[in-house]
Amino acid sequence: GENVEQHPSTLSVQEGDSAVIKCTYSDSASNYFPWYKQELGKGPQLIIDIRSNVGEKKDQRIAVTLNKTAKHFSLHITETQPEDSAVYFCAASNSGYALNFGKGTSLLVTP
């Protein structure tokens, strides 16, 4: 089955700096790669996703890149704000099937 590895497990940045989280996946059939933000006691919130026919996608301060050959994808958050502090999960799936999540990255943005 699919195995998704995520790094780092914790990340602390100063407000205004950029944050980068990286994930690798094992199943070459995976074609959909979402990123979720989860705040304490809440459900995962979809923040951005990318499909295998695209190499990069951007939405305001958030961007995701995908390298299908190397089987890795990354989340980039620019101009971080304290409210960006949360646990971020990457995931991979063969579209229509279950999401396989990484172990999560706890991001702390300090003022």
Next chain:
Amino acid sequence: AAGVIQSPRHLIKEKRETATLKCYPIPRHDTVYWYQQGPGQDPQFLISFYEKMQSDKGSIPDRFSAQQFSDYHSELNMSSLELGDSALYFCASSPLGGMNTEAFFGQGTRLTVV
């Protein structure tokens, strides 16, 4: 916008009891997924349904069962509860069978088994 609704939000049960968790997907979403998340863990896929038929199965214990009804809501039935079943249970929904489309999560049900 309407979101995925889960009930109850919190549930406390004793060992060996049964529990039923309910999920109401976003309107016009035909696919429902159930995930279990232990403390400090990533969500683990349990089971999914598309158009009321089971579409995928993950690490769901035999003590658990689920179904999707004609109005697309879903229920997760858990029997012979064990202490290790204590976790957050999330439901997610997608339109179009989940093909090339996003899954939106509910706020979860926190199950505590004592």
